[in-house]
Amino acid sequence: SQKIEQNSEALNIQEGKTATLTCNYTNYSPAYLQWYRQDPGRGPVFLLLIRENEKEKRKERLKVTFDTTLKQSLFHITASQPADSATYLCALSPGGSSNTGKLIFGQGTTLQVKP
Protein backbone atom coordinates (compact mmCIF):
# COMPACT_ATOMS: atom_id res chain seq x y z
CA SER A 1 0.00 0.00 0.00
CA GLN A 2 1.03 3.61 -0.48
CA LYS A 3 2.22 5.39 2.64
CA ILE A 4 3.91 8.61 3.66
CA GLU A 5 5.31 8.74 7.17
CA GLN A 6 6.90 11.35 9.36
CA ASN A 7 8.36 11.09 12.86
CA SER A 8 5.18 10.73 14.86
CA GLU A 9 6.69 11.92 18.10
CA ALA A 10 7.43 15.52 18.90
CA LEU A 11 10.98 16.74 18.43
CA ASN A 12 12.40 18.85 21.24
CA ILE A 13 15.68 20.68 20.70
CA GLN A 14 17.65 23.49 22.24
CA GLU A 15 17.80 26.90 20.61
CA GLY A 16 20.75 27.21 18.25
CA LYS A 17 20.87 23.52 17.38
CA THR A 18 19.93 21.99 14.03
CA ALA A 19 16.55 20.29 13.82
CA THR A 20 16.22 17.38 11.39
CA LEU A 21 12.81 16.05 10.40
CA THR A 22 12.27 12.91 8.34
CA CYS A 23 9.69 12.04 5.69
CA ASN A 24 9.59 8.50 4.27
CA TYR A 25 7.28 7.22 1.57
CA THR A 26 6.54 3.88 -0.05
CA ASN A 27 4.99 2.92 -3.38
CA TYR A 28 4.99 6.44 -4.78
CA SER A 29 7.11 7.95 -7.54
CA PRO A 30 6.67 11.65 -6.88
CA ALA A 31 8.03 14.21 -9.30
CA TYR A 32 8.60 16.50 -6.32
CA LEU A 33 8.10 16.72 -2.62
CA GLN A 34 6.98 19.71 -0.57
CA TRP A 35 7.30 20.86 3.02
CA TYR A 36 4.72 22.98 4.86
CA ARG A 37 4.63 24.64 8.25
CA GLN A 38 1.49 24.69 10.39
CA ASP A 39 1.06 26.82 13.49
CA PRO A 40 -1.66 25.99 16.05
CA GLY A 41 -5.08 27.16 14.90
CA ARG A 42 -3.87 28.04 11.40
CA GLY A 43 -3.70 26.49 7.96
CA PRO A 44 -0.48 24.99 6.56
CA VAL A 45 1.90 27.37 4.81
CA PHE A 46 4.17 26.28 1.95
CA LEU A 47 7.92 26.40 2.70
CA LEU A 48 9.94 24.53 0.09
CA LEU A 49 9.58 22.29 -2.94
CA ILE A 50 12.28 19.91 -4.16
CA ARG A 51 12.17 18.10 -7.49
CA GLU A 52 13.18 14.48 -8.07
CA ASN A 53 16.31 15.54 -9.97
CA GLU A 54 17.45 17.84 -7.15
CA LYS A 55 19.47 16.41 -4.29
CA GLU A 56 19.27 19.44 -2.05
CA LYS A 57 17.52 22.77 -1.80
CA ARG A 58 18.11 25.67 0.56
CA LYS A 59 16.16 28.71 1.68
CA GLU A 60 17.72 30.85 4.39
CA ARG A 61 18.09 28.54 7.44
CA LEU A 62 16.09 25.74 5.82
CA LYS A 63 17.54 22.85 3.86
CA VAL A 64 15.70 19.96 2.22
CA THR A 65 17.19 16.81 0.73
CA PHE A 66 15.43 14.29 -1.48
CA ASP A 67 16.70 10.75 -1.99
CA THR A 68 14.49 8.91 -4.49
CA THR A 69 16.45 5.68 -3.96
CA LEU A 70 15.85 5.67 -0.21
CA LYS A 71 12.41 7.22 -0.78
CA GLN A 72 13.15 9.77 1.87
CA SER A 73 13.30 13.53 2.38
CA LEU A 74 15.09 15.25 5.24
CA PHE A 75 14.16 18.76 6.40
CA HIS A 76 16.77 20.69 8.36
CA ILE A 77 16.44 23.95 10.28
CA THR A 78 19.84 25.32 11.25
CA ALA A 79 20.42 27.70 14.15
CA SER A 80 16.90 26.95 15.36
CA GLN A 81 14.90 29.57 17.23
CA PRO A 82 11.83 29.31 19.51
CA ALA A 83 9.86 30.95 16.68
CA ASP A 84 10.54 27.82 14.58
CA SER A 85 8.31 25.83 16.95
CA ALA A 86 5.44 24.47 14.85
CA THR A 87 4.24 21.34 13.11
CA TYR A 88 5.96 20.54 9.82
CA LEU A 89 4.19 18.54 7.12
CA CYS A 90 5.68 16.85 4.10
CA ALA A 91 3.55 16.29 1.03
CA LEU A 92 3.94 14.64 -2.34
CA SER A 93 2.01 14.32 -5.56
CA PRO A 94 0.81 10.73 -5.98
CA GLY A 95 1.77 9.08 -9.23
CA GLY A 96 4.39 11.62 -10.23
CA SER A 97 3.33 14.80 -12.06
CA SER A 98 -0.36 15.32 -11.74
CA ASN A 99 -3.11 17.13 -13.57
CA THR A 100 -5.25 17.44 -10.49
CA GLY A 101 -2.85 19.11 -8.09
CA LYS A 102 -3.70 16.54 -5.44
CA LEU A 103 -1.20 16.11 -2.61
CA ILE A 104 -0.80 13.37 -0.05
CA PHE A 105 0.26 14.74 3.32
CA GLY A 106 2.22 13.11 6.09
CA GLN A 107 0.85 13.36 9.60
CA GLY A 108 3.37 16.03 10.54
CA THR A 109 6.12 16.33 13.11
CA THR A 110 5.79 18.85 15.94
CA LEU A 111 9.00 20.72 16.65
CA GLN A 112 9.56 22.48 19.97
CA VAL A 113 12.62 24.72 20.23
CA LYS A 114 13.49 25.59 23.80
CA PRO A 115 15.34 28.81 24.69
Place this chain on the structure above:
Amino acid sequence: NAGVTQTPKFRVLKTGQSMTLLCAQDMNHEYMYWYRQDPGMGLRLIHYSVGEGTTAKGEVPDGYNVSRLKKQNFLLGLESAAPSQTSVYFCASSWDRGNPVTDTQYFGPGTRLTVL
Protein backbone atom coordinates in the same frame (compact mmCIF):
# COMPACT_ATOMS: atom_id res chain seq x y z
CA ASN B 1 -4.96 40.06 -2.01
CA ALA B 2 -6.71 38.04 0.69
CA GLY B 3 -5.55 34.61 -0.56
CA VAL B 4 -7.88 31.85 0.62
CA THR B 5 -10.68 32.75 3.02
CA GLN B 6 -13.13 30.46 4.81
CA THR B 7 -16.51 31.14 6.38
CA PRO B 8 -17.40 30.54 9.18
CA LYS B 9 -14.41 30.18 11.51
CA PHE B 10 -16.33 28.22 14.15
CA ARG B 11 -19.63 26.39 14.19
CA VAL B 12 -21.50 24.09 16.53
CA LEU B 13 -24.20 21.84 15.06
CA LYS B 14 -26.60 19.32 16.46
CA THR B 15 -26.71 15.83 14.95
CA GLY B 16 -28.85 15.85 11.84
CA GLN B 17 -28.51 19.55 11.08
CA SER B 18 -27.11 20.76 7.79
CA MET B 19 -24.66 23.48 6.94
CA THR B 20 -22.46 24.84 4.18
CA LEU B 21 -18.86 25.93 4.49
CA LEU B 22 -17.72 28.57 2.04
CA CYS B 23 -14.24 28.86 0.60
CA ALA B 24 -13.14 31.76 -1.59
CA GLN B 25 -9.82 32.45 -3.33
CA ASP B 26 -8.66 35.52 -5.21
CA MET B 27 -5.54 34.05 -6.86
CA ASN B 28 -7.30 32.87 -10.04
CA HIS B 29 -6.43 29.29 -9.15
CA GLU B 30 -7.87 26.44 -11.18
CA TYR B 31 -7.76 23.75 -8.50
CA MET B 32 -9.49 23.79 -5.13
CA TYR B 33 -9.65 21.26 -2.30
CA TRP B 34 -11.44 20.50 0.94
CA TYR B 35 -9.60 18.65 3.71
CA ARG B 36 -10.42 17.60 7.21
CA GLN B 37 -7.76 17.44 9.90
CA ASP B 38 -8.14 15.24 12.95
CA PRO B 39 -5.60 14.53 15.71
CA GLY B 40 -3.27 11.73 14.66
CA MET B 41 -4.87 11.48 11.20
CA GLY B 42 -3.23 14.34 9.37
CA LEU B 43 -4.90 16.12 6.47
CA ARG B 44 -7.37 13.97 4.55
CA LEU B 45 -8.84 15.04 1.24
CA ILE B 46 -12.65 15.13 1.16
CA HIS B 47 -13.42 16.48 -2.33
CA TYR B 48 -11.59 18.51 -4.90
CA SER B 49 -12.19 20.45 -8.10
CA VAL B 50 -9.98 20.93 -11.14
CA GLY B 51 -12.08 23.73 -12.59
CA GLU B 52 -15.32 25.64 -12.51
CA GLY B 53 -18.27 23.27 -12.70
CA THR B 54 -16.21 20.14 -11.93
CA THR B 55 -15.84 18.19 -8.69
CA ALA B 56 -14.37 14.84 -7.70
CA LYS B 57 -14.20 12.61 -4.65
CA GLY B 58 -11.15 12.46 -2.46
CA GLU B 59 -10.16 10.02 0.24
CA VAL B 60 -13.08 10.57 2.67
CA PRO B 61 -16.09 11.91 0.69
CA ASP B 62 -18.97 10.16 2.49
CA GLY B 63 -21.42 12.51 4.19
CA TYR B 64 -20.22 15.57 2.24
CA ASN B 65 -21.17 17.27 -0.99
CA VAL B 66 -19.45 20.07 -2.87
CA SER B 67 -20.13 22.57 -5.60
CA ARG B 68 -18.00 24.89 -7.67
CA LEU B 69 -20.35 27.14 -9.58
CA LYS B 70 -17.82 29.97 -9.75
CA LYS B 71 -14.08 29.60 -10.23
CA GLN B 72 -13.25 31.52 -7.07
CA ASN B 73 -15.65 29.67 -4.74
CA PHE B 74 -15.79 26.10 -3.48
CA LEU B 75 -18.62 25.10 -1.16
CA LEU B 76 -18.64 22.11 1.19
CA GLY B 77 -22.02 20.89 2.39
CA LEU B 78 -22.99 18.58 5.24
CA GLU B 79 -26.56 17.42 4.65
CA SER B 80 -27.07 15.61 7.95
CA ALA B 81 -24.24 16.25 10.39
CA ALA B 82 -22.90 13.42 12.55
CA PRO B 83 -20.56 13.57 15.57
CA SER B 84 -17.91 11.80 13.45
CA GLN B 85 -17.76 14.96 11.34
CA THR B 86 -16.42 16.98 14.24
CA SER B 87 -13.13 18.22 12.87
CA VAL B 88 -11.18 21.17 11.56
CA TYR B 89 -11.87 21.77 7.88
CA PHE B 90 -9.36 23.40 5.59
CA CYS B 91 -9.83 24.67 2.09
CA ALA B 92 -6.89 25.04 -0.28
CA SER B 93 -6.26 26.14 -3.84
CA SER B 94 -3.47 25.78 -6.36
CA TRP B 95 -2.23 26.67 -9.84
CA ASP B 96 -3.05 29.58 -12.03
CA ARG B 97 -2.62 28.96 -15.74
CA GLY B 98 0.13 31.54 -16.09
CA ASN B 99 2.58 29.39 -14.13
CA PRO B 100 4.00 25.87 -14.40
CA VAL B 101 2.12 23.29 -12.38
CA THR B 102 3.84 22.55 -9.09
CA ASP B 103 0.84 21.48 -7.01
CA THR B 104 1.84 23.92 -4.27
CA GLN B 105 -1.29 24.56 -2.26
CA TYR B 106 -2.43 27.68 -0.45
CA PHE B 107 -4.59 27.08 2.58
CA GLY B 108 -7.33 28.99 4.30
CA PRO B 109 -7.39 29.55 8.07
CA GLY B 110 -9.76 26.65 8.75
CA THR B 111 -13.24 26.11 10.17
CA ARG B 112 -13.57 24.39 13.51
CA LEU B 113 -16.80 22.35 13.47
CA THR B 114 -18.30 20.56 16.45
CA VAL B 115 -21.27 18.24 16.01
CA LEU B 116 -23.08 17.40 19.24
